[in-house]
Amino acid sequence: MKVLHVVTGLAAGGAERQLHLLLRHLPDRHHCEVATLTNPGTVAEALRADGFAVHELDMRGNRDLAVLPRLTRLIRSRRYQAVHTHLYRAGLYGRLAARLAGVRTVLATEHSLHPGVIEGRPAGRGVRALYLAAERLGRTTVAVSGQVAATLHDWGVPPHRVHLLPNGIDAAGYAVPARTRAAVRARLGLPERAFTVGAVGRLVPGKRFEVLVEAVAALAARPGPDTRLLLVGEGPERAALEAQAARAGVAAVFTGERDDVPELLAAMDVLAAPSTEETFGLTVLEALAAGLPVLRTACPALDALGPDAAPAAHRLPSTAGAYTEALDGLRAAPPRRLPPPPAVHHYDIARIAAELADLYDRLGPARTAPPRPAALRA
Structure with missing residues (x-):
């Protein structure tokens, strides 16, 4: 399956480094590329060094709506079969762009969610309502811990739409x-x-x-x-x-x-x-x-x-x-x-990545994908 990972930025934070690690260990039957809305930092450089395509969308602020048609065109033109988003802003724009592009297999990983707080920022009624509206555009939300899964439930996400898959470590x-x-x-x-x-x-x-x-x-x-x-x-x-x-x-x-x-x-x-x-x-x-x-x-x-x-x-x-x-x-x-x-x-990363690959298989049809980057086949 050809999967586009959409992430808010690629500075060296925990979610960003975890995305890089997952992609390095994901089984070869899934071909992944990355789109970053903004801030292509050191993780973008590391991904490219490993042979992954990284698309920079040059978003200029939280309300830069021009990023939506750019992301939609990218998804259509490169014919991704699944879109997987990471972090709040990418979840909003990425899930909507995927739906506009006609992609049915859409999921998001929730890396940082607490009661009333998302990614370290207060989450009032407006933020929560926007989050839930975007969540309904996808098929599954991946929670990285039981605490995140419980908060998603408290926010109103039905349990059958949440898949618990912890972070991994190499x-x-x-x-x-x-x-x-x-x-x-x-x-x-x-x-x-x-x-x-x-x-x-x-x-x-x-x-x-x-x-x-x-x-x-x-x-x-x-x-x-x-x-x-x-x-x-x-x-x-x-x-x-x-x-x-x-x-x-x-x-x-x-x-x-x-x-x-x-x-x-x-x-x-x-x-x-x-x-x-x-x-x-x-x-x-x-x-x-x-x-x-x-x-x-x-x-x-x-x-x-x-x-x-x-x-x-x-x-x-x-x-x-x-x-x-x-x-x-x-x-x-x-x-x-x-x-x-x-x-x-x-929390071995090989086991976590294999479970993510199985989740992709369940959510969408398995198809022949382009070969994995040569740098990772050694």
Whole structure:
């Protein structure tokens, strides 16, 4: 089947990186291309490097209706048999364009939905009504966690239209050589023996990275090893976080948007995730695959499995005090890499991608598709 994935943007966020990972592991019987409404960032570059076609639609704002006929023409001209949307804006425009183009197999993945909040933004009655109107234009909404599925039900999406399919992780991609740690630290200007607290994610209010800056400031003021903060990601809160770190005297490295997350995780001693609004917790699983101890607040992926699935991931309230105390305990122990816990294997990307391929088969007729990009057939 020839499938077009429509996504709002391709900056290095969790949903965008998950889309790239899924496409790399989807069985060959489905040929996929990607259309991005706006912001073709580092994930677009990575997709093209892997041989996937990425179509840029140059949308200039949420109400740029000119993108709709452009997307409709793209779907018609390239004769896609299915359209799969990702993120709110792409769900609105992508499902409507697919219907206008005559495509019957239309589905969407809901990556980030909470009661009253979608993708970190308030979702009032107007947003919810628009969301539900667009949802009816498709056949299925894929929920990445039980929490998302429950919220969809609360919003009024019938259960038979929701398919639960969690995110996946390629554990092998995080098993980087031990020597990588020293090399990455040298490039970032981090001392080899400094206790480095890491975090990965979009720099937006919902991630609560300001809690982490405060916690590291308190930790650095205590007797003990040199302590640094490594924050991987980009977003509107960057300037405020940099200013907060400077005022508090925190030695922090802000990397901006990066596509070498496995190598950056190798430079950390612990990953901290104080967000209270996660719908899955992909970064937590990535850190566990990299062998890091993890301090986290919200992670539905682990909550669904129980404590034995990831003993090195400790759940904390999202307060600076709680993170300071937990980090202080980890700082006293020698750094070491841990084996991936059962949770990492449970969310194996090959299994998740195979289930998505089966879903495509059920929703639409299987047909001969163009060959997969040569870069991925090795």
